[in-house]
Amino acid sequence: MANNHSRPAYLLRTAAELAERIATARGLLSPCRLCPRACGADRLGGERGFCRTGAQAVVASAQPHFGEEDPLVGEGGSGTIFFTHCNLGCVFCQNWEISHEGAGRPVTAAQLAAMMVGLQRRGCHNINFVTPSHVVPAILEALPQAIDQGLSVPLVYNSGGYDAPEALALLDGVVDIYMPDFKFWSPARAKRFCLAADYPERARTALTLMHRQVGDLVLDERGVARRGLLVRHLIMPGCLDDTNAILRFLADEISPATYLNLMDQYHPCGEAAAHPPLDRALDRQTYENALELARAAGLARLDERNWLRILRRMMHGG
16 A cells, blocks of 8 residues: 555644643543543552553563564564553453563653654664553653654554543544554453453444544555554454454444454463463464454455465365
8 A cells, every 4th residue: 555644643743732632641640531441540649540550651671573463563673662551451461470460660751752762763663552551641741752852653552442532532643553452342251351341342432533543554665554553353262253243343333444463372371261261272263263254244454474374275275
């Protein structure tokens, strides 16, 4: 696809606009209503709510990542900044030490800005904020300093999909690429496995708003993402009906041109062993069935790694 977005969105915002958004975002921290939980903690006053994070972001790692989707990785990698803690409580989390146990260190706005610029200088194609839903104010606060230091690559908002419209409104015209993971369609499963019965409804609203802001994924002449929506869905054992409903929603309500990564790496982590059917690894047939459901829904832009699996099956008469 042609690149119609040569400059990241945030470079089109004035200093006054960013300052206003920072002030509004900080206001959402006391009492906290930054995410759909709206737990009411006074995070500016040092309280910690469900996400166990105060006003300052906590970062577990900041480094080039070459295991993300191809449009994010390119040749230079995706500059991932992995935030500690989370506004979801997934019992199967594959980053348990970070999201549940709190591995990481608090960072100031200046330190976060330096991380962003440092990743760009190392050749990363984007700055990829991983698990950012609970630290939107910190990201916005660091952005002007990063811009002053020359930041000029797209920003990726890599969330679990449990995002509030108020927070997403502050990111409109700031974030270039949204990459949510739509986990569950069933409220009962979301309550049991993510401690959030309203997750499916909130995720549908969030994905709709994200797509409204940035549209379908746009790539440059190198195949590197510049702007748009990229959706992940982690396929889990015993949840194929949720997968089918999510795929239909993406095709019918978002866009049949949605770029989708159907992830096959599920294996029991965290406390999953105590929560059947998530106590077992994903079997190959379930994954193959999910690929067929995506094709049947009319979703044509699957991550290249998935297309290779489909082609192999076709070549072998599968």
